[in-house]
Amino acid sequence: MDTELEKISKICMNTTDFEALTGNIVKDLVAAAMKYPLMTETGPVIGLTELRAALNLGPLPPWRHRNVTKPSEQELGSASTLEEYYDLKEPKSKMRSLDSWWLLEKNMAPAVVYFDEHFPAIRKIFRGKFKKIREEGVKDRKMVDRMIEEYSAIKEKVYKAMEKILNNFDKKSVNF
Structure with a gap:
């Protein structure tokens, strides 16, 4: 994983x-302005998509207003299915919510396509890790918690790689 992310970080x-990351809907300076939210949020979207797939859950739900409160032990305890439990615990982001100042939900689809074409290792890393965990045991709340922990660890490494790419940005390519 680290070797692949190191290669990506040098791009x-x-x-x-x-x-292209924006789906070619904006040009030049506007596309450059959108680079940070798209580069930092697309990896997590791919990771959560793979996490849900590993647990045989449906696709990511539509964006909602961000709820910053953590679920109580009572709420978690009363979740009657693994999906309800997961939905309570799924990592959230203001940037991936209706409260985002930068992104609309529809901005993510072309960014995911771009990542899958240019950084396929990111999806492969998430998928491989979740598959390994899935094969190790029973699908239960402990597995969900472990997968979320792994998601968070991988997400941080992907974020660091994206930060390096953003620092490598060819500033001469922007027309001011």
Whole structure:
């Protein structure tokens, strides 16, 4: 995992790449402005998609307003299915909510396509880790908790790789 992310972190992107990341709906300076939220949120979206798939859950739910309160022990205890339990615990982000100042839900689909084409190792890393955990035991709350912990650890490593790419950005490619 670390070797793949190290390779990714050395990539130097330019404005054309960021335009593609947005699905070519904006150009140049606007695409460059969207690079940070898209580069930092797409990895987590891929990770959560793979996490849900490993648990045989449906796709990511539509964006909602962000609820910053953590579920209580009583709420967690009263979840009658593994999916209800997971839904209470699924990691959230303001950037991936209706409260985002930068992104709309529809901005994520082209970014995911871009990542799958240019950084396929990210999906492979998440999928491989979750598959390994899934094969190790019974699908229960402990497994959900472990997968969420692994998701968080991988997400941080992916985030660091994306930060390095953002620092490698070819600033000469932006037309001011």
